[in-house]
Amino acid sequence: MSLDSEIDALTHSHVYLGKRHDENARRTLWVVALTAVMMVGEIVAGIAFNSMALLADGFHMATHAGALGIAALAYRYAKRHATSGRYSFGTGKVGDLAGFASALVLGIVAIGIAWESAIRLVDPSPVEFGEATIIAIIGLGVNIASALLLGHGHDHGHDDHSGHAHHHDHGHEKDNNLRSAYLHVVADALTSVLAIAALLGGRYLGWVWLDPAMGVVGAIVIAVWSWSLMRDTGAVLLDATDTKLESEIRTLVEGPGDVKIADLHVWRVGPGAHAAIVSVVGASRATICERLRPVHEIEHLTVEIR
CATH class of the missing domain: 3.30.300.20 (K homology (KH) domain)
Known part of the structure; x- marks a missing residue:
């Protein structure tokens, strides 16, 4: 074997995208579209019904739409530059970078919800219970549909028995970009469930305090999810040892x-x-x-x- 032939045999690509990269990208785009439609619907309904609760939730959903948009762009960027020589080990960690940014947005959302809820606990404001409940139920439906679209997919690789021991994973591949998108829609679903419970409690039992109380609970749960995602993606970005x-x-x-x-x-x-x-x-x-x-x-x- 000539030297050139031996070098060719040892040369390999550095494309480390998950096997379901394209499928996950399409799912994320669908969720971005659903979230954007619901966001516009809530803002329009909030203006029509003069409901600050709906307006607040609409703008809150806008932050999730932005984070989901980051996830979609990350998939596209990673695929487009997968074979670029600019990245020594490919673009496989672009999703982790997007996931970390998304986790930061999720954390900011949690702080915002907690702050607004604390203010309303101290100084309760009137809530349009009927209209807000209907929109919250519709929002929950959109969140459930989005969560089902993103799913819990696991990727499987294939063997490459080359001389340089260049193998593919047979186990589960953790796509932190998809995970970040999933956590955003689940966080939205959680806030919708808590909002529905609080709105029904306020309408039929007169428990006006329940709405901001549920807001605090939701903020704490979302903050925990945000920290978990930041911890995992941060470890990948810093090349932590497995x-x-x-x-x-x-x-x-x-x-x-x-x-x-x-x-x-x-x-x-x-x-x-x-x-x-x-x-x-x-x-x-x-x-x-x-x-x-x-x-x-x-x-x-x-x-x-x-």
Whole structure:
């Protein structure tokens, strides 16, 4: 084999997009459209019924529409630049970047809801219970439809048994961009459910305080979801070590007792895709690649022999 042929055999792409990337992008676009329509409907209804509650919820939904729009743009950007040489490890983490930004928006929404609810607890304002309840029910229907569209899809990869141990994930791929979109519509659904309960309680039991109280509860739950998403996406963006994968690699490489790992780096480069740099003493590159062949999460493996 000539040198050029050997180099060609070792050359590989750095496209680490999830298998359902295009499908998830289409789902997200549908949800953006549904959310935008509902947002306009709530704002128009709020003006028509002179209801501040509906206007507030309409503008609140606008922030979710913006965050969902970020998710949709992230899918498009990642696909468009997937083969660009500008990104050393591809665009697989664009979704995590969008997810982190979306989580920030979700956190701001939670703070806004909590602040407005606290003000209304201290200084209650009149609520158009009948009209607001109808719109809240319609909004809940839109949220449920959006959640069903986004779903809980799991991606599956395929094997690539090349000489450089370039594998695809057989397990579940966590798409944090889709997760962020899903959390936004679920957060909206939660606020709709709490709003309906509060509006019915206010209309039939006279519990005006229930509306802002439910607002505080909803804000706390949404804040927890926001923090969870920021924590997970932030770890990916900072190339945090996947400890389970690191442990698996150490066991496979050092298990027989004839090799020692001098240095090891494992990080995520896309949904279900990881890169690893393994520096070893006491073995050939071919031996290490063969031992790590079962680790299908590794998409990009670099082996250093010391």
